[in-house]
Amino acid sequence: MKVTMKRFAVLQLSGCAGCEVALLNAEAWVEQYKLVYMPLVISAEDVPEVDVLLISGGVRTDEDLYKLRRAVKNAQQVVAVGTCAISGGVANLGDRDEVRALFLAEGDRPHVPRLLPKSHPVDAFVAVDLYVPGCPPTSELFMAVLTNPEAFQASKIVCQECGRRKLQDMRPKHLLGFQQGEVLPDICLINQGYVCIGSSTRGGCRAPCTRAGHPCVGCRGPSDVFIEKESEAWLTSIKRVFASLTDVPDEEVGAALRSPQLALFLFQFSDYADNKTVGGDRQPRPKEKVL
Amino acid sequence: MTTLTFPLSRIEGHARVVIDVRDGSVQSAKFQATEFRGFKYLVKGAPAEQMPVIVPRICGVCSTAHHVASVKALEDAFSITPPPLALTIRELLMLGQLLQNQATSLFIFTMPDRLGVDSIFDVDETGMDGDTLAGVAARALHVRQAGTHLITLAGGQFIHPVKAVIGGVTGGISAEAADAMRVELADALPVACALFDTYWAHSVALSERLGTWGDDAPACYLTAVGGTHPNYYGDFIRLMGCEGGDVCAQFPAREFRTFLTVEEAEYSYAAQTSYQGNVLRANSLARANLVDSLDTPCANDYLQRFHREFGRPAHAILLFDLARGIELVYAIERAIEILRESLDGAETRLPYEPRDGDGYGLVEAPRGPLIHHYRIENGLIAQAEFVIPTVHNVLAIERALRVAAERYITPERVNLELERAVGRVVRAFDPCIACATH
Numbered sequence: 001m002k003v004t005m006k007r008f009a010v011l012q013l014s015g016c017a018g019c020e021v022a023l024l025n026a027e028a029w030v031e032q033y034k035l036v037y038m039p040l041v042i043s044a045e046d047v048p049e050v051d052v053l054l055i056s057g058g059v060r061t062d063e064d065l066y067k068l069r070r071a072v073k074n075a076q077q078v079v080a081v082g083t084c085a086i087s088g089g090v091a092n093l094g095d096r097d098e099v100r101a102l103f104l105a106e107g108d109r110p111h112v113p114r115l116l117p118k119s120h121p122v123d124a125f126v127a128v129d130l131y132v133p134g135c136p137p138t139s140e141l142f143m144a145v146l147t148n149p150e151a152f153q154a155s156k157i158v159c160q161e162c163g164r165r166k167l168q169d170m171r172p173k174h175l176l177g178f179q180q181g182e183v184l185p186d187i188c189l190i191n192q193g194y195v196c197i198g199s200s201t202r203g204g205c206r207a208p209c210t211r212a213g214h215p216c217v218g219c220r221g222p223s224d225v226f227i228e229k230e231s232e233a234w235l236t237s238i239k240r241v242f243a244s245l246t247d248v249p250d251e252e253v254g255a256a257l258r259s260p261q262l263a264l265f266l267f268q269f270s271d272y273a274d275n276k277t278v279g280g281d282r283q284p285r286p287k288e289k290v291l
Numbered sequence: 292m293t294t295l296t297f298p299l300s301r302i303e304g305h306a307r308v309v310i311d312v313r314d315g316s317v318q319s320a321k322f323q324a325t326e327f328r329g330f331k332y333l334v335k336g337a338p339a340e341q342m343p344v345i346v347p348r349i350c351g352v353c354s355t356a357h358h359v360a361s362v363k364a365l366e367d368a369f370s371i372t373p374p375p376l377a378l379t380i381r382e383l384l385m386l387g388q389l390l391q392n393q394a395t396s397l398f399i400f401t402m403p404d405r406l407g408v409d410s411i412f413d414v415d416e417t418g419m420d421g422d423t424l425a426g427v428a429a430r431a432l433h434v435r436q437a438g439t440h441l442i443t444l445a446g447g448q449f450i451h452p453v454k455a456v457i458g459g460v461t462g463g464i465s466a467e468a469a470d471a472m473r474v475e476l477a478d479a480l481p482v483a484c485a486l487f488d489t490y491w492a493h494s495v496a497l498s499e500r501l502g503t504w505g506d507d508a509p510a511c512y513l514t515a516v517g518g519t520h521p522n523y524y525g526d527f528i529r530l531m532g533c534e535g536g537d538v539c540a541q542f543p544a545r546e547f548r549t550f551l552t553v554e555e556a557e558y559s560y561a562a563q564t565s566y567q568g569n570v571l572r573a574n575s576l577a578r579a580n581l582v583d584s585l586d587t588p589c590a591n592d593y594l595q596r597f598h599r600e601f602g603r604p605a606h607a608i609l610l611f612d613l614a615r616g617i618e619l620v621y622a623i624e625r626a627i628e629i630l631r632e633s634l635d636g637a638e639t640r641l642p643y644e645p646r647d648g649d650g651y652g653l654v655e656a657p658r659g660p661l662i663h664h665y666r667i668e669n670g671l672i673a674q675a676e677f678v679i680p681t682v683h684n685v686l687a688i689e690r691a692l693r694v695a696a697e698r699y700i701t702p703e704r705v706n707l708e709l710e711r712a713v714g715r716v717v718r719a720f721d722p723c724i725a726c727a728t729h
Contacts, residue, residue: 039301090333091328093337103329182640209453212461213454213462261337
């Protein structure tokens with residue numbers, strides 16, 4: 001039976017290994033798949049021929065790029081997992097005029113891989129067959145990738161997986177901020193004045209953060225409705241939700257949405273739909289390719 | 292000059308070892324961290340209150356430690372002390388992290404070195420001796436998973452947790468959920484002990500085959516847990532001098548620059564720490580050397596046996612791994628105790644007033660003392676420092692690599708055991724490169 005086991009590999013570029021750790025928790029693959037390359041847990045020199053190649057992390061160094069190009073030629077299917085592989089990730093917060101010079105100075109070291117000017121998504125260099133957003137994707141999502149992505153059942157948005165009740169008569173006038181206040185159980189976090197963007201964030205995570213009393217920061221990216229559109233469409237939709245559930249001024253919501261901890265995730269797909277910002281000829285990632 | 296380069300696997304992140312040899316004599320042994328994302332720069336200008344969400348992304352293996360250190364740093368800056376229940380739940384978080392990490396390091400990273408396989412997942416296929424190793428991968432993952440469930444319970448998510456917030460935690464733990472977790476941990480305890488016994492026996496066999504536990508010169512040891520009732524939530528950093536004995540220095544996080552010298556290296560994206568010119572060591576062996584006794588029965592038995600068999604302070608490299616097993620058992624036992632308490636009280640967080648200034652947050656991460664320092668101006672991060680446990684161990688790793696290199700390199704030849712030795716030495720320190728370079 002073992003002969004027919006599908007073979008998969010995990011290539012970790014510049015990231016935090018959170019995706020790998022989430023995969024390790026999806027222990028069921030041990031029975032069904034043969035893991036042949038994953039430096040975190042296996043001593044193996046190179047990516048051999050595999051059915052599925054999971055790639056995590058952004059392309060931050062010339063060594064990342066080299067490993068990426070070498071690995072994909074041996075893979076039947078290439079899957080980008082996590083925010084970093086899809087958008088460059090948290091490291092992209094450094095792609096700003098104010099701090100860019102600091103990064104360039106760091107890259108002046110001999111004997112270590114050279115830093116690229118910014119952290120790139122994997123599909124800036126190679127074709128990707130499937131995108132699995134999440135920071136990190138849950139163990140359940142990893143199992144779905146390996147077994148049968150088409151059969152994966154999820155709600156369209158995090159809101160539908162959260163279980164908190166939306167109230168029409170509990171309308172905060174101002175936002176609380178991420179860290180303030182006592183969280184009431186069972187009631188929508190937006191009603192309580194938190195900047196929760198689960199209302200248009202892609203479902204499939206089963207809403208662990210909002211269930212634990214923390215607002216959704218959108219790590220799964222936009223739902224199918226917005227995934228091929230510019231980020232503005234997503235932001236407008238979030239503002240509309242706040243207008244219907246709260247009396248918080250529109251500008252206040254807009255300002256809160258332009259914050260780094262959301263920026264990490266909000267733009268992971270939308271940049272591609274906006275050629276004006278990217279300046280390239282990339283097409284939006286089609287929603288059919290996103291789990 | 293000949294340069295030997297060893298890529299590394301079964302550690303967190305990207306690093307390699309480079310050994311320079313001339314005429315059979317080892318010139319240098321370097322530990323190079325080869326990745327860099329630049330958190331200390333990229334958080335500049337971010338609202339300080341968002342750090343508990345952003346900085347766990349430094350590392351998915353250690354995200355809990357960064358999450359808690361970050362919240363503590365902000366509470367220090369805002370002069371707020373969380374209610375007792377919040378502190379208890381945070382201790383649980385740190386125990387979940389310890390359990391998860393030590394299980395991963397012991398069984399997934401270093402067990403293969405004891406068994407001569409490339410990966411723990413290969414053991415079943417090799418048909419090694421049935422009784423103690425049968426299904427070892429599945430059992431190891433099972434124990435490890437109990438740790439991830441504990442983090443999820445106390446932190447909301449087991450990677451990049453969210454429940455610790457400035458002033459406390461977002462909520463308590465229901466009696467029902469606590470009971471279920473306690474049952475899961477109670478089931479995991481004998482499995483963990485049996486795996487650790489197997490690990491200990493195979494480690495003894497390895498040391499007999501090699502003729503050494505990886506002897507190395509004495510070092511100074513560094514930890515943020517106390518001598519008894521260790522609490523990984525962290526309070527002060529304690530230092531043990533090379534000659535052992537009593538704690539020779541004890542200081543709060545904000546005074547770390549007085550005692551620790553942190554220097555950048557041009558050949559690596561990771562910095563390195565020293566103490567008055569001495570090599571430092573953090574991580575499990577530092578704690579085993581500095582902790583007199585553990586307040587849970589099985590773990591304390593293991594610790595006393597460890598002290599008896601290897602002396603105190605113990606310096607041999609492979610003892611880092613054994614000490615990790617003691618903590619694996621401790622984390623499970625201590626978490627079971629805490630889960631017996633009532634954890635669903637009403638007061639889980641206190642309000643706070645944000646203000647500018649400096650804040651320091653200290654926790655004892657599985658790899659040692661972790662400090663976050665933020666300078667806040669106009670509510671934004673003006674400067675951020677991450678003092679990383681792995682960085683404390685860099686010089687110790689390089690010294691141990693040199694010892695190994697000198698052992699296996701002679702003017703006549705390079706013994707092929709060197710490659711395995713390099714892996715064993717580095718893994719004993721369980722370095723985390725994503726953290727070290729951040």
